[in-house]
Amino acid sequence: MNPILQFFQNVVTLRGTYDWNTVFTFLFYPDILQGIIITVLLAVLAQLIGTLIGLLLYFTRRSSNGVLRGIGELYVWFFRGTPLLVQILFLNAFLPYIGLARPLIQTHFFRNLGFQQDIPLDAFIAGLAALSLNEGAYMAEIVRAGIDSIDLGQLEAAKSLGMTYWLGMRRIVLPQALRVIIPPLGNEFNSMLKNTSLVSAISVAELLEAAQAHAFSQFRPLELLTVASIWYLVLTTIWTLIQRQLERRINVSNLDPALTSGGSWWKRMIGFGGRETGVPMPAGADHH
Amino acid sequence: MATIEFVDVTKEYPNAKTPAVDNVSFTVHEGAICMLLGTSGSGKTTLLRMVNRLIDPTSGEIRIDGVPTTQQDPIALRRSIGYVIQQVGLFPHLSIEDNVRVVPSILGKSAAETRDRVDELLHLVGLEPAEYRKRYPRQLSGGQQQRVGLARALAADPAVLLMDEPFGALDAITRARLQDELLNVQRGVRKTILFVTHDVEEAFKLGDQIVVMSEGKLVQEGSPIELLAQPASDFVRQLVGADNILRQFEYQPVTAALEPATDAAQERIAADERLLPALLRLIQMRNGALAVVRDGETLGQVSLASVFASVQSIHRNASAASGEHNRSADSAPVIR
Ligand SMILES: Nc1ncnc2c1ncn2[C@@H]1O[C@H](COP(=O)(O)OP(=O)(O)OP(=O)(O)O)[C@@H](O)[C@H]1O
Numbered sequence: 287m288n289p290i291l292q293f294f295q296n297v298v299t300l301r302g303t304y305d306w307n308t309v310f311t312f313l314f315y316p317d318i319l320q321g322i323i324i325t326v327l328l329a330v331l332a333q334l335i336g337t338l339i340g341l342l343l344y345f346t347r348r349s350s351n352g353v354l355r356g357i358g359e360l361y362v363w364f365f366r367g368t369p370l371l372v373q374i375l376f377l378n379a380f381l382p383y384i385g386l387a388r389p390l391i392q393t394h395f396f397r398n399l400g401f402q403q404d405i406p407l408d409a410f411i412a413g414l415a416a417l418s419l420n421e422g423a424y425m426a427e428i429v430r431a432g433i434d435s436i437d438l439g440q441l442e443a444a445k446s447l448g449m450t451y452w453l454g455m456r457r458i459v460l461p462q463a464l465r466v467i468i469p470p471l472g473n474e475f476n477s478m479l480k481n482t483s484l485v486s487a488i489s490v491a492e493l494l495e496a497a498q499a500h501a502f503s504q505f506r507p508l509e510l511l512t513v514a515s516i517w518y519l520v521l522t523t524i525w526t527l528i529q530r531q532l533e534r535r536i537n538v539s540n541l542d543p544a545l546t547s548g549g550s551w552w553k554r555m556i557g558f559g560g561r562e563t564g565v566p567m568p569a570g571a572d573h574h
Numbered sequence: 575m576a577t578i579e580f581v582d583v584t585k586e587y588p589n590a591k592t593p594a595v596d597n598v599s600f601t602v603h604e605g606a607i608c609m610l611l612g613t614s615g616s617g618k619t620t621l622l623r624m625v626n627r628l629i630d631p632t633s634g635e636i637r638i639d640g641v642p643t644t645q646q647d648p649i650a651l652r653r654s655i656g657y658v659i660q661q662v663g664l665f666p667h668l669s670i671e672d673n674v675r676v677v678p679s680i681l682g683k684s685a686a687e688t689r690d691r692v693d694e695l696l697h698l699v700g701l702e703p704a705e706y707r708k709r710y711p712r713q714l715s716g717g718q719q720q721r722v723g724l725a726r727a728l729a730a731d732p733a734v735l736l737m738d739e740p741f742g743a744l745d746a747i748t749r750a751r752l753q754d755e756l757l758n759v760q761r762g763v764r765k766t767i768l769f770v771t772h773d774v775e776e777a778f779k780l781g782d783q784i785v786v787m788s789e790g791k792l793v794q795e796g797s798p799i800e801l802l803a804q805p806a807s808d809f810v811r812q813l814v815g816a817d818n819i820l821r822q823f824e825y826q827p828v829t830a831a832l833e834p835a836t837d838a839a840q841e842r843i844a845a846d847e848r849l850l851p852a853l854l855r856l857i858q859m860r861n862g863a864l865a866v867v868r869d870g871e872t873l874g875q876v877s878l879a880s881v882f883a884s885v886q887s888i889h890r891n892a893s894a895a896s897g898e899h900n901r902s903a904d905s906a907p908v909i910r
């Protein structure tokens with residue numbers, strides 16, 4: 287057979303060796319399911335912490351104190367200027383130096399939590415820290431764009447009514463900035479779900495690492511990477527649906543009383559009196 | 575109730591060549607509406623913002639009921655002073671109700687506790703609570719937003735109200751209606767009001783007292799009638815249109831033309847009416863006189879003769895003050 291044709295045939299049929307059964311067997315394998323939990327846990331925690339860091343960085347970088355401003359700029363410069371994988375490896379290698387690795391491992395935190403397979407807490411923390419710190423640098427830009435899009439007069443008005451700077455920020459500026467922040471934040475979380483796979487490099491048994499473990503024991507790398515891919519697709523698809531809902535709520539008409547009256551703080555934050563449907567978002571919010 | 579005293583107040587912004595407010599002293603008495611009138615950049619907003627300490631004076635002090643504002647906590651001070659901001663400044667993410675109850679809510683009152691108060695305030699500024707409570711600022715017209723701004727400033731029942739061009743950017747009809755409503759509200763609640771405006775008509779209509787500012791300096795301070803009768807400079811004279819006889823008729827109270835009551839008085843007119851309606855009525859009646867009454871008591875009367883006599887004397891005074899007659903008499907500059 288023509289070698290070129292042969293090549294394409296191999297690509298399509300994988301020389302008849304690709305085993306769908308392995309895929310189905312491992313799709314719901316307990317290790318894999320546990321890996322999904324770890325992945326989601328890492329992503330949610332890192333996004334939360336990263337967002338808080340981003341918020342903190344906003345105030346550092348807007349501070350009147352030159353030293354604080356310098357630290358903020360340095361932080362963003364460093365974490366945006368080095369690869370996430372290097373940051374993960376670096377932090378993981380760092381923990382033993384400060385004598386934290388062993389005591390953390392010995393807590394057997396995840397096993398005590400009921401996980402079948404223990405995950406070394408030191409690596410988990412190093413991974414989580416790297417993901418969070420890195421995310422903080424990116425969220426800093428997003429938070430800055432969001433807050434700076436709010437008219438200074440709003441804070442001024444809040445002050446003139448007797449709110450302190452912080453109260454004005456919390457009750458007046460931030461809820462409005464959230465409209466601008468949430469869409470890019472959603473995109474960040476989508477990336478985060480996938481970026482957690484990088485911590486497989488330090489043997490945290492998240493989704494990819496769990497799949498990899500079986501890939502080696504079964505000599506079926508392609509099949510188990512398929513399993514991982516399927517689950518990543520499921521996660522990102524679910525998130526995309528949630529994100530769409532979230533953004534719709536931001537844009538939804540104010541006239542919908544369910545969004546605005548007597549809701550929880552969360553409802554108020556999400557439903558904070560959006561514009562009439564069809565009115566464009568404030569500048570900077572629609573860049574995706 | 576509160577008296578506001580400005581004592582040698584000066585504000586210099588960093589890197590500015592001239593002070594934004596330059597050695598200004600005057601007193602606003604309890605329950606009075608004081609209009610700050612001046613060209614753009616004359617320091618009106620700056621002066622206002624020093625009252626609630628959004629900025630502090632470079633020198634001099636402001637006293638409220640004798641207490642220097644610098645001795646008061648700025649946050650507590652601001653909560654006790656209503657501020658209607660230039661360009662409205664409503665919070666777009668809060669419903670009208672939540673906008674109005676901002677100050678009570680930071681003072682710890684729940685929505686249930688403030689509900690009646692919000693209704694009362696919305697009624698006061700002429701918005702039907704049932705219709706507007708749950709709306710959002712962008713669902714209101716500019717004029718309605720201004721009303722909400724006023725309601726919000728009144729929410730904590732402050733003794734002092736600062737209003738920075740609250741009716742700017744409104745059409746003449748809506749503006750006039752809001753002005754009437756403000757006077758209405760004021761009749762009931764009696765705040766000490768500092769009101770910034772560009773608009774001479776507005777200053778005359780609302781003001782018990784007018785402070786004319788130019789380039790940071792206080793040029794003249796007095797009642798509308800004093801400004802009309804004795805403008806301190808050509809600037810004020812032109813600004814207030816002191817040469818304009820019609821304006822004199824419009825703003826002088828009937829008491830300025832009072833003469834002893836006679837049998838000729840067929841009708842009555844309230845003492846706080848202006849000369850113009852009295853004059854129109856007298857012309858309609860072809861002659862005769864109007865009895866001037868206050869609280870049911872007759873103070874005297876006005877007749878065509880007494881009205882003319884009074885205006886002549888006012889006009890003579892005004893002309894004498896400037897010594898110049900060629901100026902177009904009926905072009906009152908509305909400064910922008
Ligand atoms: N924050 C500031 N920093 C520096 N200069 C300022 C500041 N605010 C106002 N000024 C200056 O002070 C002067 C007075 O300004 P102010 O806002 O008090 O004027 P205004 O009488 O309210 O004018 P307008 O009628 O246009 O509102 C202006 O020359 C202005 O440029």
Ligand SMILES: [Mg+2]
Pocket residue numbers: 618619620660738
């Ligand atoms: Mg101003």
